[in-house]
Each structure stands twice: as structure tokens, then as C-alpha cells.
Amino acid sequence: MKPLYSPIVQGLSNYRDENILRFHMPGHYGRSSFPELKYLAENIFNFDITEVEGTDNLNDPHEMILHSLNEISQIYSSKKSYVLVNGSTSGLYVAIDTLVDNNSHVIAARNCHKSVHSILGRKNVNVHYIYPEIDEIFHNDSHIDSEKLIAMADALLAEGITDISAVILTCPNYFGRTFNLKDISDYLSSKNIFLIVDEAHGAHFPFNECLPENAISQGASISIQSAHKTLPALTQACMIHLGHDFPKSRMERLEKNINFYQTSSPSYILMASCETSVAIMARYGNDRLNNIKIWMESAKKKLSANPHIKVYSSSHCNNDQDFCKLGIKTPIKGSVLEKILRQEYKIQCEMSTGFNVLFMIGLTHTQDDIIRLVKSIEALLKNNELLFDDSFESDFGLLYPKTENVKNYILNKGENNEHLLIISKNVSDLDEDICAEEIIPYPPGIPLLMPYEKINKDIVKALKYHEFSEIKCFVTV
Numbered sequence: 001m002k003p004l005y006s007p008i009v010q011g012l013s014n015y016r017d018e019n020i021l022r023f024h025m026p027g028h029y030g031r032s033s034f035p036e037l038k039y040l041a042e043n044i045f046n047f048d049i050t051e052v053e054g055t056d057n058l059n060d061p062h063e064m065i066l067h068s069l070n071e072i073s074q075i076y077s078s079k080k081s082y083v084l085v086n087g088s089t090s091g092l093y094v095a096i097d098t099l100v101d102n103n104s105h106v107i108a109a110r111n112c113h114k115s116v117h118s119i120l121g122r123k124n125v126n127v128h129y130i131y132p133e134i135d136e137i138f139h140n141d142s143h144i145d146s147e148k149l150i151a152m153a154d155a156l157l158a159e160g161i162t163d164i165s166a167v168i169l170t171c172p173n174y175f176g177r178t179f180n181l182k183d184i185s186d187y188l189s190s191k192n193i194f195l196i197v198d199e200a201h202g203a204h205f206p207f208n209e210c211l212p213e214n215a216i217s218q219g220a221s222i223s224i225q226s227a228h229k230t231l232p233a234l235t236q237a238c239m240i241h242l243g244h245d246f247p248k249s250r251m252e253r254l255e256k257n258i259n260f261y262q263t264s265s266p267s268y269i270l271m272a273s274c275e276t277s278v279a280i281m282a283r284y285g286n287d288r289l290n291n292i293k294i295w296m297e298s299a300k301k302k303l304s305a306n307p308h309i310k311v312y313s314s315s316h317c318n319n320d321q322d323f324c325k326l327g328i329k330t331p332i333k334g335s336v337l338e339k340i341l342r343q344e345y346k347i348q349c350e351m352s353t354g355f356n357v358l359f360m361i362g363l364t365h366t367q368d369d370i371i372r373l374v375k376s377i378e379a380l381l382k383n384n385e386l387l388f389d390d391s392f393e394s395d396f397g398l399l400y401p402k403t404e405n406v407k408n409y410i411l412n413k414g415e416n417n418e419h420l421l422i423i424s425k426n427v428s429d430l431d432e433d434i435c436a437e438e439i440i441p442y443p444p445g446i447p448l449l450m451p452y453e454k455i456n457k458d459i460v461k462a463l464k465y466h467e468f469s470e471i472k473c474f475v476t477v
């Protein structure tokens, strides 16, 4: 019989055979270098079961799953924790659908992941965007200013908008930058407003004191973490943690939503992987992270000494930057650097955007891996000066319009809709047009444009960079 082509298995085998040094998710980086991971790997088929006598049920846990969730909750100091098998995307749907009431108002960071915008767009709510500060060197989102957020909420309340259900923030950002949530949560709890934190990239925070403080311990009502991003877990393993002010009255809705937004056949492999990754962090996390911190300090020092390399947050040694993320900016376009690094140096980064490239580091990496990464980046730049781009210092790279520019451009959803028509326009012909569709470069999965936002010159530049040829716009008739 002719063998089946099996293109997915072929493609994955090819990637394995390239023998790539991975600095990209998932957070095991293709290595099962802990006995706990080996044990899981050896038992993949044995452990892939469905709900049978003695194996409990994720959608109504009473036995082993409940015990596992209790252990996770204890480790994360949460009121209660849940394991999810459909990624932080499903966790954000659950959290927002549970805490945001229909017809209410929410304040959402504009740099939230697309899943936040998607669920908000499907609920009948009024969304007020808060814009993050822009990093002056990397031209990407930096942090949310707590004073600005509090002033914004105060202004809404002063306008008579008293039904603000929740504030939704992403912390840390993709590059590992965090900000103080404590002042925000103190303020919000005094106003009975929930704080929902997308902490997809922060599941490892509680395991080393030099990492930023996690959202729950700063008073968040709920936090959503992807175990597969920063713990040695399989893709889609995720957790929801409830803060200590999470009201009993919302618990039933939360648990109903957990069932609603997930598969009815949750994978025991993913549950076991999530549990194992947390156990590994509890057992070895602190020591390993101490080592990683030292290796990364030395790597950042070396890279920063190169005149062609800027290191993201190299100066933030205080606890507002995750040292397991290495973001660099070089004079070579990020996507080009990514390609050369893969082809010639057998290294795969997590992502590139503009002139920025991001690498993720975790518990299965060694010091030699970090040394090889640094040497490869240095050699690549030395050997490819012809690829240095004049637009290096240009202001390209804003992920979304700057606050001052866009604030007044967002029209009320539905307002004057009868006078609006949707047409496709060539990107080169855009001039102060109103966007009619979501435009989401992935990664990082943050909408560059949302419907009703006005397109400015920076956005046109970014659209061209991302090679959009045309987009849908509203025109008045």
C-alpha cells in the first residue's frame, strides 16, 4: 500500500530534524529535560483518556482534578484556580463574560490581545479605550499609567457613568514589561469595579522574587495565564486564578462559562501537563530562575555594548521587567533577521515586529544556549551590514494610533450607520479614512486598527510594512 503523505507529521518532522535552538513558545522549548516531563512524554497515549470511573471531570471536579486545582490555587495564592485546555483566549472569554454585564461600560487597554476585543465586540457593552505609553526606542506598547487610568475612570463617573463593570488590562506585555497594578486595584475596589488582568505571559512570576509581582497578589479580581507560554507546558494549557475579592455571587456564572467556552472533551494530557509544569516550577523554579537571571544579565550587558543593538528594558532591573524575555532592536528589519537567524544559525526567535526581535527563555534552557544566542546575533550583524536599513531611526512601529491622535476619532458604534457605506480601499489611497474591519497583525495579535478608528499616517506606514494591499473603510453617502 502506498504510504500516506501525512503532511502535518512531515512538516513537524522536518522542523525537528532542522535541530533548531528554540527561543519560542511553548515554554518547554521542545525539551523534556525534567524527569516529570519525561514521565509525561512516555505516557501520552496511556494518559489520553476520557471521563471514566476514577478520573473525575474538569467540568464538574470533585476528586483528583479538584485536588490538583486546590494545589495550584495554594501555589498561586488565589481564592480559587481553574485549569483550562483552550488557552488564555478561552480564559479571557470566560472572565469577561462573567464580570462584564450587558449594557455596562468597561475600560479596556487598547493593547489588549484580539480575544479581548473579540468578546467585547460580541457583548452589548460600551468600551472606553485606555492607551498605553509608547516605548520611545522600540515604538511598541510600554505600560499603562495608573494615574491616567484612575483619572479616566473618575471622569466617567463624574459624567454620570456609574455602571462601569470592569477594567481590562494586559500585564505583562509580550516583551515582559509590567506596571504597578496595586494602585489601580485599590482604586477600583473602592469603586466596586472589577479588575481583569490578561497575565498570559506571567505564569512564572510567583516562582522568583526578582520577577515582577503577579496580578492576584496586587489585588486583581481575576487573572488569566497561559501555562504553555512561560511554563514547561503543552500548547493550550492555561489557568484562571480568582482574586480574594471575587464575589461568591459570580461563581456559578464563572463555572457555567468555563463549560461554555471550552470543549466538552477536555484533554487529560493538557490538564496533566499544566499540573506538571506548575509542580516543576514549585520544585526547581526558584533555583533555575536565579541562574537564568544571571545568564540574562550577562547576555544583555554584552549585547548592549554592541553599538548596533538596543536591548529592551535593559535599564529596568527593578522588578518591572521579566528577565526571561530578551527583546532587541537592530538596524536589520526584524523579519529579515529572524529568517537569517533560522537559516544560518539554526535559531528560531519567538517573533519579530518592525525592527524588533523577541526571544523567550525558560527552565529547559542552559547557559550554553544563551551564549550561543548572543554570539549568533553578534555574528549575524557583523556579517550583514549591507542589510542595515536607513529607516532604522524612523518612527515606524506604533502598534496603534497615539492617544492624542485617535481619541476623538472613535465614533459611537452604530451612530449614523445609515449614512455609512463600506468600501475596499487601496492602502496607498488611504487618507484620514475610517476603518471598517479589525486589522490584526499576528504576532503579537493586538489589533492595529479597530472598526471606527481613523487611519493616520503612522498606520498607513504600518499597513504597508505588514503588506496589506487594501482594507475596508467606511465612507459617508
Ligand SMILES: Cc1ncc(COP(=O)(O)O)c(C=O)c1O
Residues within 6 Å of the ligand: 086, 087, 088, 089, 090, 113, 115, 170, 173, 174, 198, 200, 201, 226, 236, 238, 444, 445
Ligand atoms: C497578551 C496575550 N493574551 C492572550 C493571548 C492568547 O493566549 P492563548 O494562545 O493561550 O490563547 C496571547 C497570545 O499570544 C497574548 O499574547
